[in-house]
Amino acid sequence: MTMQRYAEALNSALREEMARDDTVWLFGEDVSTYGGVFKVSKGLRDEFGPERVLDTPISEQTLTAMAVTAAMTGTRPVLEIMYADFMPLTLDALVNQASIYEYIWADQVQMPFVLRTQGGGGAGAGAQHSKSLDVLVAHVPGIKVVAPATPADAKGLLKAAIRDPHPVVFLEHKLLYNSRDEVPDGDHLCEIGKARTAREGSDVSIFATSKMVHDALKAATELEADGISAEVIDLRTLRPLDNTAIVQSVKKTNHAVVVNEGWRFCGFGAELSATIMEQAFDDLDAPVERLGTFDMPIPYSEPLETSVLPDAEKIAAAARRALR
Amino acid sequence: MTMQRYAEALNSALREEMARDDTVWLFGEDVSTYGGVFKVSKGLRDEFGPERVLDTPISEQTLTAMAVTAAMTGTRPVLEIMYADFMPLTLDALVNQASIYEYIWADQVQMPFVLRTQGGGGAGAGAQHSKSLDVLVAHVPGIKVVAPATPADAKGLLKAAIRDPHPVVFLEHKLLYNSRDEVPDGDHLCEIGKARTAREGSDVSIFATSKMVHDALKAATELEADGISAEVIDLRTLRPLDNTAIVQSVKKTNHAVVVNEGWRFCGFGAELSATIMEQAFDDLDAPVERLGTFDMPIPYSEPLETSVLPDAEKIAAAARRALR
Amino acid sequence: MKNSPSLDDQLEMYRKMVLVRQLEESLGELHKQGKTRGPIHRCDGQEAVGVGATAMLSSDDYVTSTHRGHAHYVGKGLDIHKIVAEILGRETGYCKGRAGHMIVASAEHGLLGGNAIVGACIPAAVGMAQSLKLLKSDRVAMCVFGDGSAQTGICHESMNIAALWKLPVIFVLEHNEYGLTVHSDEQSAIKDLYKRAEAYGMPGKKVDGNDMLAVYESVATSVDRARRGEGPSLIEAKTYRRAGFSTSDMGGYQSEEKIALWEKKDPITIAVKKLKKLVEPTTLRDIEELAIQHVKDAVDQALADPYPTFEPHAASNPYRGVVL
Amino acid sequence: MKNSPSLDDQLEMYRKMVLVRQLEESLGELHKQGKTRGPIHRCDGQEAVGVGATAMLSSDDYVTSTHRGHAHYVGKGLDIHKIVAEILGRETGYCKGRAGHMIVASAEHGLLGGNAIVGACIPAAVGMAQSLKLLKSDRVAMCVFGDGSAQTGICHESMNIAALWKLPVIFVLEHNEYGLTVHSDEQSAIKDLYKRAEAYGMPGKKVDGNDMLAVYESVATSVDRARRGEGPSLIEAKTYRRAGFSTSDMGGYQSEEKIALWEKKDPITIAVKKLKKLVEPTTLRDIEELAIQHVKDAVDQALADPYPTFEPHAASNPYRGVVL
Numbered sequence A, B: 001m002t003m004q005r006y007a008e009a010l011n012s013a014l015r016e017e018m019a020r021d022d023t024v025w026l027f028g029e030d031v032s033t034y035g036g037v038f039k040v041s042k043g044l045r046d047e048f049g050p051e052r053v054l055d056t057p058i059s060e061q062t063l064t065a066m067a068v069t070a071a072m073t074g075t076r077p078v079l080e081i082m083y084a085d086f087m088p089l090t091l092d093a094l095v096n097q098a099s100i101y102e103y104i105w106a107d108q109v110q111m112p113f114v115l116r117t118q119g120g121g122g123a124g125a126g127a128q129h130s131k132s133l134d135v136l137v138a139h140v141p142g143i144k145v146v147a148p149a150t151p152a153d154a155k156g157l158l159k160a161a162i163r164d165p166h167p168v169v170f171l172e173h174k175l176l177y178n179s180r181d182e183v184p185d186g187d188h189l190c191e192i193g194k195a196r197t198a199r200e201g202s203d204v205s206i207f208a209t210s211k212m213v214h215d216a217l218k219a220a221t222e223l224e225a226d227g228i229s230a231e232v233i234d235l236r237t238l239r240p241l242d243n244t245a246i247v248q249s250v251k252k253t254n255h256a257v258v259v260n261e262g263w264r265f266c267g268f269g270a271e272l273s274a275t276i277m278e279q280a281f282d283d284l285d286a287p288v289e290r291l292g293t294f295d296m297p298i299p300y301s302e303p304l305e306t307s308v309l310p311d312a313e314k315i316a317a318a319a320r321r322a323l324r
Numbered sequence C, D: 001m002k003n004s005p006s007l008d009d010q011l012e013m014y015r016k017m018v019l020v021r022q023l024e025e026s027l028g029e030l031h032k033q034g035k036t037r038g039p040i041h042r043c044d045g046q047e048a049v050g051v052g053a054t055a056m057l058s059s060d061d062y063v064t065s066t067h068r069g070h071a072h073y074v075g076k077g078l079d080i081h082k083i084v085a086e087i088l089g090r091e092t093g094y095c096k097g098r099a100g101h102m103i104v105a106s107a108e109h110g111l112l113g114g115n116a117i118v119g120a121c122i123p124a125a126v127g128m129a130q131s132l133k134l135l136k137s138d139r140v141a142m143c144v145f146g147d148g149s150a151q152t153g154i155c156h157e158s159m160n161i162a163a164l165w166k167l168p169v170i171f172v173l174e175h176n177e178y179g180l181t182v183h184s185d186e187q188s189a190i191k192d193l194y195k196r197a198e199a200y201g202m203p204g205k206k207v208d209g210n211d212m213l214a215v216y217e218s219v220a221t222s223v224d225r226a227r228r229g230e231g232p233s234l235i236e237a238k239t240y241r242r243a244g245f246s247t248s249d250m251g252g253y254q255s256e257e258k259i260a261l262w263e264k265k266d267p268i269t270i271a272v273k274k275l276k277k278l279v280e281p282t283t284l285r286d287i288e289e290l291a292i293q294h295v296k297d298a299v300d301q302a303l304a305d306p307y308p309t310f311e312p313h314a315a316s317n318p319y320r321g322v323v324l
């Protein structure tokens, strides 16, 4: 085990995979000379050369479309889209291109590419640089969507994503890049599609992804003081969803809170909530509590931004409601 | 009352609103000289002139962005996007522009524009021309989303959408354009945000939008033969959702099926299902049954396409499961 | 002369043009008989572009195409029977009937593939070219796209990136004067789109799109350039869409005189006139008759072929754990 | 001379440049003191573009801007205190602190507005211009955007549409050699982006972006042209970004010599040199001192202003019927 920041763990994952497989290449705005605005690709240009680590013009739509076809013709692109807020620009290439070809072309092609981006609020980045928008890609068949909460998972999942023969959207969080934790040494891989129990508990299950896992853990600590034992499940993968882990936890606790940092209405939390209800209806003693960012633009000013985002306090309150 | 095709009802709505308010104008690919590929804007160029009915280059992204700012500067644009499959191209303008300004700019502007498009499968149009993608816009705060199922609602909702001071995405269905039904005479308006009971029933509630309302009605007829009384609620508006109507119906029937033509995973049905569970948990005797298009690209060949789309038979089966 | 096709090559191109012509006429016939599903986009009168532009490529060069791709398919060597079978949604088609008339692909021929999102084939070729460059291959990627597509944002982004990175791409702009029902004069203020090449720092040229030899020679020069690693070129082939946008086009917006004028400039007539100076008329007649028979047989066979049956597709994440 | 500013106008432009310079320096200072939130995009050294390009506009002409909009705001007449208050997230800001540093707008000044989606201000101006044309107004819409933005697809689509429809738009390209950390030479193969105007059939010209008079004269000619209904123009103003991308930029990729070179060409120095021939030095010194004091007062006041408190916003569809 080595202590690493989340950004460093991602950097190691990229480095290791680029060293292992010389068809892996990186591109995106500012990823090369500067090493990425969040420094995830730092040093890789020097190590692997400017042919394999490319700065690009500001052309998200085309870059994504290029990733799709580069992937079907012999290389493994890893594209960085600087903010998740720009995912709408990538969506035609995902929905109308990447999503369809493996099935529609009857398995004549595969598309091993990774689209990395980062989202989330809390940094005062304003309405155009703070959104999650994870559900926009999670809705698209044929695209896997992962969202690691810890440095270890960041590394293991990114390595798995790069090796995956199918398209993977890899969602990072701007407030996690500096978080430090232990990362297993060696060729550490995490299986895409498997949830992780971040904390065991028996009264209520809190399902979360990305930064919300940490808020859920804080909420669990808070709840413990009240004698409430909360289980925190880090889903890690949004698509395909680990139904088994979800049902297992709800069967144990009979109460569920789902928390996702995207907008609540038609957000990823709705899928979680519906899935729990469908698959564990008889085990539920209360309706699933669902939290998301308030259904409105994310404001800039700190007190306003704090009000609209889900956090530990709101999660704890939701858990109490679930148990009421 | 006059018998009108859905396309004609839309055409009347556009004509009446353009005559009533000369700041209303139409633009989009093929809407002017040809009158729209589905003939919704037929005759309007002749009547209102080419300045108010404009054919455009194939530039969906910019056209949508233009609608947003034209609407905040004194006119009321109605933009036609030929297929809902192209909505990803419109999404930056919706998510990062239209969605944010009223709130973020503290109500200095309003954006009365309508984005009309049509989606749905069943016409053999293939994976890039058959999708619904309604949830992609329904997720976005500040954008109303309506989806009429009948000619009367098509007319009444489109007129209301054009008069609405806020952005409205107006979802039509390619297989409904030729459907005929009675449309009230005179200045017929439908309130955005209100569901409609398409059929009363007491055993199970089926919630649907757009073409699925008709499939649900067929399913209800089928179920009736088995002595099952199904209520069909045409939601008409996806956002804002008519929670009152939903809860009212579930309180009566205690069983619910939600059916939406978009993909099932993270689809609009997930929101419906979660909402019902949250708001009527104690009234539910069984989990909400959720139907959508199978989570895969929509294939071209007829037997394949038929297999993946929801239809009356699948709805009836879901209702039976709900009642089991 | 360098970049002039041999006599055999010319005869093969002639044969392919006749194949395409016969294919288009047969498809038109099948449509009238109600034996096709969805619209068919015919390319009668434009055969010289697709056939002439692809004749110098080898099967491991890539071509990306549009909704109007029949001449590109045949030019790239695809089998007529498997094309027709795909268009008719049969199991024996290139994509087992899943893709349908607009998205046909054959990986073994490097045709990846038809694309019904206007403009999407442009970045697709750029992505492939980037892969080829990374693989240090001297293969090339070509996109053939319409005058309408040239107004899309991705066209700009793609040309900029391809020229900047000196990618082995050939941009073949098939200017047939229409984007659906809208004349090119109403899609752009400039007539000669090849001039835009300069805006990206790459060579641009114009060629008579109805003269297969002229197309061949112009494109071949650009292909050579690309193979030498000198970067992309834009070739604008001027032609005319005689057959209407698709079989569902109700017409009325193209002038009869213009169509008649272009009928006189028919690419097959032009080819025959030139070839008659080089071979006996019987040679051409034999080729023609065999080609016509070939298409007839292919169509008959395809009509007798079975439809596919539905199976979920793992990579595309079909319904899982859900009763269908 | 026609399109030359009067002496009073020149002095006012000078005053505004000093205001902007002082604003940038104060914001840099506040950032260092940890009193700002999120990055600040300074425009020191680029004042002549924003101020020179907007000086001939009236308040009901529209301007759309970028993440680096301070000179555009001040040029368009916005109040320094309300700008700073917005940047500091205070209730007294132009947008009550909701917009923050990148999306400031003032409807009464026609500044709609800053935009942190690269390129998005370009179609925004085109949409406004289309409204103005429909309203038969002789007002104009201007977008000021960067060299990086010029590579986006919407830039192409917007210029094509504006030129085709002869819309009253002025495209002011502020070429400061960088898009974030990437030099313009790595974003496009051509150096002079104004040449692209030809690709759309509109006039394009280049101007010394550090000379406020040159900018004014060039832009004023285009504004007149637009007011006469003769359509758009593209003006490329050559300048240089001395201050790094933003306050969070760690630098290291811009050469010291280049920065020093451009410091010699400082727009304020150039303006002073010219103005000294027309007025007493004390006049300039008075203007400067007053401007500096003005910014100091504005900053002090803003720092003392209250933060907003959160309220849901009806038009943006906040949580409804849900316990928060």
Ligand SMILES: Cc1ncc(C[n+]2csc(CCOP(=O)(O)OP(=O)(O)O)c2C)c(N)n1
Residues within 6 Å of the ligand: B029, B058, B060, B082, B086, C066, C067, C068, C116, C117, C118, C119, C145, C146, C147, C148, C149, C150, C176, C178, C179, C180, C241, C245
């Ligand atoms: C993004 C997108 N917008 C609109 C359409 C509808 N559409 C299909 S083909 C077409 C015209 C394309 O014109 P052009 O590129 O010149 O091709 P041509 O049909 O002339 O071969 C349009 C508007 C589409 N398929 N995709």
Ligand SMILES: Cc1ncc(C[n+]2csc(CCOP(=O)(O)OP(=O)(O)O)c2C)c(N)n1
Residues within 6 Å of the ligand: A029, A058, A060, A082, A086, D066, D067, D068, D116, D117, D118, D119, D145, D146, D147, D148, D149, D150, D176, D178, D179, D180, D241, D245
């Ligand atoms: C669509 C989009 N992509 C990327 C970014 C991140 N980004 C912000 S500013 C910038 C560079 C813009 O360069 P330019 O247009 O030249 O403006 P400048 O900063 O030089 O004023 C980038 C890449 C963004 N905000 N929006």
Ligand SMILES: [Mg+2]
Residues within 6 Å of the ligand: C146, C147, C148, C174, C175, C176, C177, C178, C179, C180
């Ligand atoms: Mg065309």
Ligand SMILES: [Mg+2]
Residues within 6 Å of the ligand: D146, D147, D148, D174, D175, D176, D177, D178, D179, D180
């Ligand atoms: Mg710049």
